[in-house]
Amino acid sequence: MIWNEKYECMERKDLEALQSKRLRGVVETVCNKVPFYQNRFLETGIVPSQITSLESLPQLPFTVKDDLRKNYPFGLLTTDLADIAEIHASSGTTGTVTVVAYNREDVALWAEVMARTLACTGGTSADIVHNAYGYGLFTGGLGIHYGALELGAAVVPISSGGTKRQIKLMQDFGATILTCTPSYALHMAEVISEMGVDPALTSIKIGVFGAEPWSEGMRRELEKTWGIIACDIYGLSEIIGPGVAVECPGKEGLHLWADHFLPEIIDPNTGEVLGEDQDGELVLTTLTKKAMPLIRYRTGDITRITYQPCPHCGRTAPRINKLKGRTDDMLVIRGVNVFPSQVESVLLEIEEAKPHYQLVVTRSKGLDELEIWVEVDEKFFSDEIKKLETLEKKIQSEIESVLALRTKVKLVEPKSIERSMGKAKRVIDKRIM
Amino acid sequence: MLVKQISVFLENRSGRLHEVSEVLKEAGINIRALSLADTSDFGILRLIVDKPDKAQQVLKSSGLTISQTDVLAVEVEDKPGGLAQILGICDSGGINVEYMYAFVEKSGQNAVVIFRAENPQGAIALFQKNGIHLLSEEQVYSL
Known part of the structure; x- marks a missing residue:
């Protein structure tokens, strides 16, 4: 079902006209109401009246995560707190906490884009959404929640954790859509199997997985294990939370709701805007957010964009590729760029290994070493050392052929890598920079 | 065996x-x-x-x-040459040893060598033909 056909299936020229009009509006607003942008525009010599169309967009300065930190907590708001309806904050795992605020219109917008998102994966008002994204300051839980309500579905706000209880309630309630991180879905499947139930026999038919990059191999594994269609959902709290883009069941890119979030792909090193079908960093401008609009926000996510209408669902909303990784997840090892998702896709092709892994980076005598910890599948455990060493070498050479980098593979005990309820921690960087 | x-x-x-x-x-x-x-x-x-x-x-x-894993427990006399005799039999019979370890029985008369052979059934037949004593499961567990 297409939730909002007018906007999801807009002709490109109409979309661009709408985006241009909305862009002029948001530039004017931030220039009048946010001192940070006033100063930034002054410094770069931008006059809002010069921003007349999308062609002027590259003249505008970028906004980065650090700008949010420096303006903690409410420096980027266009309004005073009396108008604010909801405040979220990042976990602050990679630095100081960043705050995002919504007024009532923003919350309604969030519900709208999330309703589109869930409908795009095949969800309807008849569905029961088992929402295992964390509820709280993290936007994942509540974003899905608002969307499910808007769609008219029933939502079970189970949040994350307490996996056995989750599984019981999921079965008792007959939930049909599972929303959580892909790594948690994998963990849940593991626990269900241990309880003697085949995950494919549960009532779940659609998985809406996101908040961390995951590979096509992981998708195949999840779809097979759960007997579902697994769609990738994309979003970030700075822009709105979940609900920026999502796959339809055709799974050829994520439909991005470009009438509200204006996308660009740039070269992360030079800042230069790249064309369609070129890999680069996704930059988003919020066109309609009221309380905390952001201009040209650098997401750190690496992808590409196409404006070809979707051959599966007919939406014209531009599609971004399944994310390759984040610029800050990307490891540079001896000059080679490594994304954890590349390692994951290799592991999923190897029968004896499990897709539970961790990358450990160390530096000795100025040389970076990448160690890949892989859980060995119990079924293939052999008491002969040479067989296990052969397996290590096999994984090592497969990874070398994909990354063009020699790594050290270390087999670890099954279930010894920490299972995450939210975003999986794939990289341990022990280098002292 | x-x-x-x-x-x-x-x-x-x-x-x-x-x-x-x-x-x-x-x-x-x-x-x-x-x-x-x-x-x-x-x-x-x-x-x-x-x-x-x-x-x-x-x-x-x-x-x-x-x-x-199934392994063999071979009893050998606890004296110089005890192990050499067993390995000589393996060698001449074309039996490859994956790994092995040994311990001495409480009586002190004999040692027990635990073998993991590539072809366990072949190894059993070979030892039996050469009059080597293999311990049964019960004997080993109750040593």
Whole structure:
């Protein structure tokens, strides 16, 4: 079902006209109401009246995560707190906490884009959404929640954790859509199997997985294990939370709701805007957010964009590729760029290994070493050392052929890598920079 | 004539071996013989115990990675040349030894060599033909 056909299936020229009009509006607003942008525009010599169309967009300065930190907590708001309806904050795992605020219109917008998102994966008002994204300051839980309500579905706000209880309630309630991180879905499947139930026999038919990059191999594994269609959902709290883009069941890119979030792909090193079908960093401008609009926000996510209408669902909303990784997840090892998702896709092709892994980076005598910890599948455990060493070498050479980098593979005990309820921690960087 | 050996996958992590021995202690399992093979990242603990099925079950339920392997227990005289005789038979009979370890029986008269052969049935036939005494499961578990 297409939730909002007018906007999801807009002709490109109409979309661009709408985006241009909305862009002029948001530039004017931030220039009048946010001192940070006033100063930034002054410094770069931008006059809002010069921003007349999308062609002027590259003249505008970028906004980065650090700008949010420096303006903690409410420096980027266009309004005073009396108008604010909801405040979220990042976990602050990679630095100081960043705050995002919504007024009532923003919350309604969030519900709208999330309703589109869930409908795009095949969800309807008849569905029961088992929402295992964390509820709280993290936007994942509540974003899905608002969307499910808007769609008219029933939502079970189970949040994350307490996996056995989750599984019981999921079965008792007959939930049909599972929303959580892909790594948690994998963990849940593991626990269900241990309880003697085949995950494919549960009532779940659609998985809406996101908040961390995951590979096509992981998708195949999840779809097979759960007997579902697994769609990738994309979003970030700075822009709105979940609900920026999502796959339809055709799974050829994520439909991005470009009438509200204006996308660009740039070269992360030079800042230069790249064309369609070129890999680069996704930059988003919020066109309609009221309380905390952001201009040209650098997401750190690496992808590409196409404006070809979707051959599966007919939406014209531009599609971004399944994310390759984040610029800050990307490891540079001896000059080679490594994304954890590349390692994951290799592991999923190897029968004896499990897709539970961790990358450990160390530096000795100025040389970076990448160690890949892989859980060995119990079924293939052999008491002969040479067989296990052969397996290590096999994984090592497969990874070398994909990354063009020699790594050290270390087999670890099954279930010894920490299972995450939210975003999986794939990289341990022990280098002292 | 095959004896059950329990193998445990161990990460090279301090305290891991102790954890395994605690699990066996709690379950009242007595170790008859053991060998620890290690590489730079992991080790494999091989155990002959008095109650192999129970040992497998308790180790598995405490989250360890286990496999059960059939091995041979060969009795040799505890004197110089005892092992050489057995290996000479293997060699002449074309039996490859994957790994082995040995211990001395309580009586002190004999030693027991635990063998993992590539072809266990072939090894049994070869030893029997050459008059070598193989211990039965019951004999080994109750040593």
